[in-house]
Amino acid sequence: MVVLSSTTIRIGAYIFLRWIPGHHAPPVVLLSAALYAIAFVSVCQSQGWPAAAGRTPSSASSFNGIIEGERRLAAKSSGENRGASKKERRTWAGWILLSGLPDPTSFQLTAATVCVNLLACLFVADMVYRAPMMYPAHDLSFSRVGYVSDTTASLIVREPKGSQLPIFVSYREVPHVSGRAVDESWKAVGKVYWLSNDTDHTFTMFINGLQPSSRYQYAVSNNQTGHFTTAPIAGHTAPDSDKLTFLTSSCIKPHFPYNPLAHPLSMPGFKHLARWIPDLKASFMLFLGDFIYIDVPRRLGSDPETYRREYRQVYSSPDWPSVSQYLPWIHVMDDHEIANDWDGNTTVPYPAAADPWHIYHTSVNPPPVSLGASYFQFTQGPASFFLMDTRRYRTPSQPLSANSSEKSMLGPEQLSHLLTFLSRREPEGVKWKFVISSIPFTRNWRFGSTDTWAGYLHERQIILEAMWSVSPGIGVVVLSGDRHEFAATAFPPPEGSRWPLSATVHEFSTSPLSMFYLPFRTYEERDGEGEVCLKYVPDGNSKFGAVEVMGGKGDQGVMRFRLFVDGEEVWDHVLTTGPTVIGGRGSDAVWG
Numbered sequence: 001m002v003v004l005s006s007t008t009i010r011i012g013a014y015i016f017l018r019w020i021p022g023h024h025a026p027p028v029v030l031l032s033a034a035l036y037a038i039a040f041v042s043v044c045q046s047q048g049w050p051a052a053a054g055r056t057p058s059s060a061s062s063f064n065g066i067i068e069g070e071r072r073l074a075a076k077s078s079g080e081n082r083g084a085s086k087k088e089r090r091t092w093a094g095w096i097l098l099s100g101l102p103d104p105t106s107f108q109l110t111a112a113t114v115c116v117n118l119l120a121c122l123f124v125a126d127m128v129y130r131a132p133m134m135y136p137a138h139d140l141s142f143s144r145v146g147y148v149s150d151t152t153a154s155l156i157v158r159e160p161k162g163s164q165l166p167i168f169v170s171y172r173e174v175p176h177v178s179g180r181a182v183d184e185s186w187k188a189v190g191k192v193y194w195l196s197n198d199t200d201h202t203f204t205m206f207i208n209g210l211q212p213s214s215r216y217q218y219a220v221s222n223n224q225t226g227h228f229t230t231a232p233i234a235g236h237t238a239p240d241s242d243k244l245t246f247l248t249s250s251c252i253k254p255h256f257p258y259n260p261l262a263h264p265l266s267m268p269g270f271k272h273l274a275r276w277i278p279d280l281k282a283s284f285m286l287f288l289g290d291f292i293y294i295d296v297p298r299r300l301g302s303d304p305e306t307y308r309r310e311y312r313q314v315y316s317s318p319d320w321p322s323v324s325q326y327l328p329w330i331h332v333m334d335d336h337e338i339a340n341d342w343d344g345n346t347t348v349p350y351p352a353a354a355d356p357w358h359i360y361h362t363s364v365n366p367p368p369v370s371l372g373a374s375y376f377q378f379t380q381g382p383a384s385f386f387l388m389d390t391r392r393y394r395t396p397s398q399p400l401s402a403n404s405s406e407k408s409m410l411g412p413e414q415l416s417h418l419l420t421f422l423s424r425r426e427p428e429g430v431k432w433k434f435v436i437s438s439i440p441f442t443r444n445w446r447f448g449s450t451d452t453w454a455g456y457l458h459e460r461q462i463i464l465e466a467m468w469s470v471s472p473g474i475g476v477v478v479l480s481g482d483r484h485e486f487a488a489t490a491f492p493p494p495e496g497s498r499w500p501l502s503a504t505v506h507e508f509s510t511s512p513l514s515m516f517y518l519p520f521r522t523y524e525e526r527d528g529e530g531e532v533c534l535k536y537v538p539d540g541n542s543k544f545g546a547v548e549v550m551g552g553k554g555d556q557g558v559m560r561f562r563l564f565v566d567g568e569e570v571w572d573h574v575l576t577t578g579p580t581v582i583g584g585r586g587s588d589a590v591w592g
């Protein structure tokens with residue numbers, strides 16, 4: 001029992017702290033610790049330890065009869081005679097440290113092996129409880145930029161200190177690489193006299209009347225500041241650039257992989273991202289869900305304050321400023337902002353989960369498609385975007401089959417708006433439609449697939465056919481996350497169908513930004529399903545993609561996807577649009 005419980009503590013703690021911080025691990029580790037303590041004391045008492053600690057190694061033979069198997073191992077290691085070699089003594093010491101057993105001849109070895117287990121338990125408890133108990137972030141004072149159009153910018157500010165009120169917000173244009181002369185004088189946006197817990201001491205402001213493709217700085221009277229660049233006019237790129245660049249990823253959890261010396265709100269993946277932001281010159285981050293993990297490693301409540309605390313902790317991370325001061329963030333929601341694999345619509349705990357989601361994210365997202373909706377669309381430069389909500393409107397994933405026409409991921413109204421988006425005519429110069437999904441569109445992920453679009457194949461087929469039917473010369477790309485792996489998948493139209501090969505839809509699914517990756521492979525292309533694997537990269541605690549959409553007035557659209565894993569660029573892929581081939585398939589699509 002000593003060896004078994006000790007081994008469970010160590011393996012369980014390692015998996016939890018460095019591999020997967022699942023909520024099952026802490027109870028298993030702490031229960032094993034209790035069993036270890038009981039078994040350890042029992043063994044010591046039955047063998048007369050610690051009195052035996054002063055005996056010579058030969059007196060350990062009686063102790064080594066704890067159980068028959070351990071007696072033989074102990075006899076081999078320590079020897080039952082006084083002439084045991086140094087090599088045998090080292091082997092014995094290694095066994096004690098590895099097994100967690102007490103050593104009747106050495107207090108130091110016994111203390112060392114006990115300390116290993118004690119530290120493992122303390123690290124697990126630290127991972128679970130230190131951040132929520134010691135860093136609730138009630139004093140968080142921060143600001144960030146959300147959606148930025150060609151003429152407006154949205155800003156959220158949090159200030160819990162009443163002494164800072166009223167709060168004034170101002171902005172100014174700053175010189176840009178274009179060299180155009182600018183008016184650098186500060187202009188007032190507005191002021192706030194009162195903040196309360198109703199909005200978690202936050203407020204939102206919109207800066208209007210801006211110039212396209214221009215650089216601005218904002219300042220708040222509570223010493224918050226930041227920069228943003230307005231979008232180019234629809235169908236164009238900025239005068240000083242031939243492309244629009246944005247980033248995409250999902251899934252973050254502070255302090256993972258665990259490091260006892262790191263800040264409990266540190267975000268290792270943010271460090272990798274921050275290193276690339278100056279070079280990539282991205283216009284915004286499309287974050288595709290799991291901004292918080294309310295139930296990982298352990299759910300500590302289902303009330304609005306518990307959910308709010310999780311958001312505040314991310315924004316309190318010492319690594320957050322490095323990825324937000326010059327980069328606006330746009331968000332969609334996924335399950336861990338509510339509960340794992342959520343398909344309960346707006347039932348409990350959705351209302352509590354939606355409270356900070358609306359306060360911190362949708363308040364500065366692009367405009368919703370319709371009043372009260374939690375899905376969004378916008379156009380920026382040579383690309384248009386539809387951000388789906390795959391959680392609030394879906395029907396349960398069970399018990400209906402994936403091909404049931406009664407199952408819906410989006411609900412009838414959102415599906416109608418998505419189909420309208422796909423069929424609408426885009427402004428001249430817009431060559432790409434991006435459909436944003438928090439979960440994978442492909443069915444090639446075979447683990448937990450009922451929670452993805454693989455569990456809603458009837459509705460997915462309707463959407464795919466609408467994507468294949470998009471106007472000639474415009475490409476359709478799905479961006480998704482959730483799986484803690486990366487995969488690029490192509491969806492060519494069925495052979496012999498009315499759609500040309502150039503109508504092929506592509507998906508880039510990227511995650512996590514700062515979380516675990518799965519130790520086993522879950523993505524598999526299968527014959528006959530018509531979903532082509534272009535690239536599969538499962539490993540890496542930090543993954544994000546950079547999407548570069550090229551401008552230009554020609555008939556052909558070009559975009560490039562660049563994949564970064566643990567801070568290094570590991571793969572890139574170029575897609576082009578092309579003229580349609582009437583009546584059949586043709587070699588008019590470039591897959592890389």
